[in-house]
Amino acid sequence: MIAVATVLAVLVQSPLGSAPASAASVLIRGGTIHTIGADGVVAGDVLITDGRIAAIGSNLAAPPAAEIIDAAGRVVTPGLFGGVSHLGVEEIGIEPTEGDYALALGEMRPEFDVTLAFNPNSASIAVNRVGGVTFAVLAPTAEAGSGDQPGGTIIAGQGAVVTLDGNVSPAGRALFVNLGGDANALSGGSRAAQYMLLRQALLEVRAPDRLQASDERLLTPLGRQTLLEFIERGSPFVFDVDRASDIRQVVAFARREKLRAVIAGGAEAWLVARELKSADVPVLLDPLDNLPASFDKVGATLENAARLQKAGVTIAFSFRDPQAYNIRKIRQAAGNAVAHGLPPEAALAAMTRNPAAIFGVADRTGTLEVGRSADLVLWSGDPLEVTTLAERVFIGGQAIPMRSRQTELRDRYLERLRRGAAR
Numbered sequence: 208m209i210a211v212a213t214v215l216a217v218l219v220q221s222p223l224g225s226a227p228a229s230a231a232s233v234l235i236r237g238g239t240i241h242t243i244g245a246d247g248v249v250a251g252d253v254l255i256t257d258g259r260i261a262a263i264g265s266n267l268a269a270p271p272a273a274e275i276i277d278a279a280g281r282v283v284t285p286g287l288f289g290g291v292s293h294l295g296v297e298e299i300g301i302e303p304t305e306g307d308y309a310l311a312l313g314e315m316r317p318e319f320d321v322t323l324a325f326n327p328n329s330a331s332i333a334v335n336r337v338g339g340v341t342f343a344v345l346a347p348t349a350e351a352g353s354g355d356q357p358g359g360t361i362i363a364g365q366g367a368v369v370t371l372d373g374n375v376s377p378a379g380r381a382l383f384v385n386l387g388g389d390a391n392a393l394s395g396g397s398r399a400a401q402y403m404l405l406r407q408a409l410l411e412v413r414a415p416d417r418l419q420a421s422d423e424r425l426l427t428p429l430g431r432q433t434l435l436e437f438i439e440r441g442s443p444f445v446f447d448v449d450r451a452s453d454i455r456q457v458v459a460f461a462r463r464e465k466l467r468a469v470i471a472g473g474a475e476a477w478l479v480a481r482e483l484k485s486a487d488v489p490v491l492l493d494p495l496d497n498l499p500a501s502f503d504k505v506g507a508t509l510e511n512a513a514r515l516q517k518a519g520v521t522i523a524f525s526f527r528d529p530q531a532y533n534i535r536k537i538r539q540a541a542g543n544a545v546a547h548g549l550p551p552e553a554a555l556a557a558m559t560r561n562p563a564a565i566f567g568v569a570d571r572t573g574t575l576e577v578g579r580s581a582d583l584v585l586w587s588g589d590p591l592e593v594t595t596l597a598e599r600v601f602i603g604g605q606a607i608p609m610r611s612r613q614t615e616l617r618d619r620y621l622e623r624l625r626r627g628a629a630r
Contacts, residue, residue: 238278244574255581258604286341286582288562289534290525295325318433319364321347327373331531333611336371338535339584339597351392450503451478474504480518489521494544513548523562542591
């Protein structure tokens with residue numbers, strides 16, 4: 208058994224320091240720039256001024272005192288999306304005081320806002336941003352209870368976009384709902400009850416006068432206010448569901464209730480691609496989903512992304528496992544989707560432009576365009592290749608230190624090996 212003191216010792220970071228003050232302007236010269244926007248791929252320069260992209264083109268003039276980076280033809284992309292995760296609210300599973308992502312009150316509480324527990328000093332943030340991830344969505348998870356311990360409910364709560372400079376976006380908020388067979392323990396044992404509960408919750412919000420005084424309420428007054436705000440703002444309702452028939456039910460439910468639905472998981476989404484396209488419902492999928500892990504995922508296939516993209520469905524990538532340390536590997540998983548038919552530029556869009564649009568922050572990030580926040584990465588090679596590394600990362604025009612707890616440990620033990628070899 209690992210002692211708590213040992214766990215804490217592993218978690219303690221050596222002082223990484225704050226990001227150094229960037230030059231007033233930065234010129235990345237001679238790169239292969241994947242704008243993921245209207246300009247496509249540009250062979251040229253990117254000028255960053257005051258935290259934003261000031262120009263993209265050929266032979267741009269460097270302002271006085273600008274830092275000049277010679278890209279030498281290497282790839283430049285927007286910063287990557289790390290998916291829906293527990294970034295900043297979970298460190299390692301064996302230290303329970305750092306698992307702030309689940310609510311166990313045994314009642315429906317959409318007002319549960321997991322971002323209030325976000326730790327901008329989490330070790331996982333630096334680990335992922337040196338891997339080229341610049342934004343992600345922090346989300347709650349609904350967990351079933353056990354014994355006398357209550358669990359959550361199908362409405363897990365709300366989350367939001369976070370940037371890996373440690374900030375929670377005031378926009379980009381979403382409500383997370385768990386449906387399907389995996390959520391049966393949260394809804395009395397039947398997926399049919401899930402829609403019953405959702406309909407009652409919406410009835411309490413939209414038509415409280417239709418309820419009798421003696422009727423048991425699912426929501427608190429604050430919960431009703433929260434749910435109403437999400438509906439009125441048109442914020443996304445992220446439905447975690449896999450089975451094709453369940454996805455159809457979600458699409459129909461969202462259309463009927465006028466909700467902006469997003470499918471998360473979607474192992475069988477390719478089977479209902481036409482319905483998803485018609486309803487303009489995007490899908491957050493794991494590119495590594497393959498083979499039937501349950502009866503909800505009998506149709507899982509590595510070609511899911513390619514088939515949905517070909518049908519015109521907006522896709523974005525997000526690992527099914529929300530552990531924060533893994534999200535930097537999303538580009539490698541995207542490479543698997545490319546190996547199974549997804550065009551490379553579509554794979555990059557699924558990690559940049561598409562998730563930014565899905566979560567309402569496309570006016571600031573996700574593409575390289577003049578006026579956008581300078582969230583970008585200079586890569587050593589093709590970002591979809593396993594051997595490629597992020598060489599420089601900028602968030603809001605700020606150069607990110609390419610150090611993390613992992614690089615500090617690497618350097619520490621390499622130095623010990625060098626000393627040992629020199630004896």
